[in-house]
Amino acid sequence: MANDSVLTSFEQPTLIEVMAPHCGECRAMQPDLDAVAGEYQDRVDFVVLDATVETDQVASLRVLGTPTLIAVSSGQEVARFTGRRTRPELRELFDAVADGKAESISKVSGSDRFVWTVAGVLLGGVGLTTGPSWFLVAIGLGLVGYANIARAGSGRK
Amino acid sequence: MSRFTNEASWDRIARVVLGVVLIYLGFSDTVSGGLGVFLGILGFVPLITGLVGWCPIYAITKFRTKTETV
Numbered sequence: 001m002a003n004d005s006v007l008t009s010f011e012q013p014t015l016i017e018v019m020a021p022h023c024g025e026c027r028a029m030q031p032d033l034d035a036v037a038g039e040y041q042d043r044v045d046f047v048v049l050d051a052t053v054e055t056d057q058v059a060s061l062r063v064l065g066t067p068t069l070i071a072v073s074s075g076q077e078v079a080r081f082t083g084r085r086t087r088p089e090l091r092e093l094f095d096a097v098a099d100g101k102a103e104s105i106s107k108v109s110g111s112d113r114f115v116w117t118v119a120g121v122l123l124g125g126v127g128l129t130t131g132p133s134w135f136l137v138a139i140g141l142g143l144v145g146y147a148n149i150a151r152a153g154s155g156r157k
Numbered sequence: 158m159s160r161f162t163n164e165a166s167w168d169r170i171a172r173v174v175l176g177v178v179l180i181y182l183g184f185s186d187t188v189s190g191g192l193g194v195f196l197g198i199l200g201f202v203p204l205i206t207g208l209v210g211w212c213p214i215y216a217i218t219k220f221r222t223k224t225e226t227v
Contacts, residue, residue: 025162083162112210115169119208122177130184143208 006060008075013097014045016070018063020052025084026067032087036094043098069093071102071152079103079152086110107150120144162210163221169207176204 010016017033019026037046051058051066061070064082071079071093079102085093089110096102106113124140127133164172182188183197206212215221 111166115166115173115210116208118170119173119177119204122173123180123204126177126181126184130181130186133184136180136184 006057007072007077010045010047010072010075012045013043013100014047014072015094015097016047016049016061016072018049018051018058018061018066018068018070020050020066022052023066029067029084029090032085032090036087036090039091040094040098044094071097073097073100073102079105081105081107081109081152083109083112103152105152106148107152108147113147116143116147120147163215163223164207164210164212165222165224168222169210172203172207176200176202176207180204 015037019030021027033046037044040046049058049061051063063070067082067084069081069085070077071081078100081093086109093102093105096105108116120140120143122140123136123143127136127138127140130136177200179196179200181200183193183195183200186193188196210223
C-alpha cells in the first residue's frame with residue numbers, strides 16, 4: 001500500500017497515472033486517457049506523475065512499472081492497475097472511481113483476460129484428457145479464475 | 158521501469174497454443190520416453206511467455222511483434 005502522506009492531499013475521487021516518456025504503452029494509452037479524463041473532469045481529478053521527474057513521489061507510491069493507474073478515494077489508495085487499458089476500460093474505470101467502486105474493477109486488462117482464459121481452458125482440457133492430470137487442470141482453473149474473478153481491491157488492506 | 162510487453166495478441170495466442178500442444182504431447186504419452194518429458198517441460202516456455210506477453214529473446218534482439226499506435 002502506498003505511503004498515505006502522498007495521497008492524503010487528494011480529497012476528491014482521484015486517478016493518478018504514473019508514466020514515463022520512454023514507455024511505449026504510456027504513449028499509446030495517453031490519447032485515450034486524456035480524452036476520458038476530459039469527459040470525467042467534473043467527477044474525477046486526474047493527476048499525471050512522470051516517473052523520471054517526480055521520482056520521490058513515485059518511489060513513495062511504490063510503483064514498479066509504467067503505466068500504473070492508482071485510484072484514490074478520501075486520501076486512501078483503493079485500487080491499482082498496471083498496463084495499458086483500452087478506452088472502454090478506462091471509461092469503466094473512471095466511472096467506478098467517481099462512484100467509489102474502483103476496487104470492484106477487474107485487476108486484469110481485457111487483452112490479458114482473453115489470453116489467460118484461452119490458456120486456462122486449453123490447459124484444463126489437456127489435463128482432463130491426459131490421465132487426467134490434475135496438475136494441469138489446477139493450473140487451467142487458476143488461470144481462468146484469476147483472469148475473470150480477481151478484482152483490483154482484493155488483497156488490499 | 159515500463160511494463161514491457163513486446164508480443165502482439167496473435168503472437169501471444171500462438172505461443173499459448175504451441176505451449177499447450179507441446180504439453181499435450183508430453184503429458185499424453187503421444188511422444189514417449191525422455192523426449193516426451195522434455196516436450197512437456199519445454200511447452201511451459203512458450204506458454205509462460207505468451208501469458209506475460211514478453212519474450213526475452215525478442216528483448217535481446219530488439220525485435221517485437223507488438224506495434225505501438227503512436
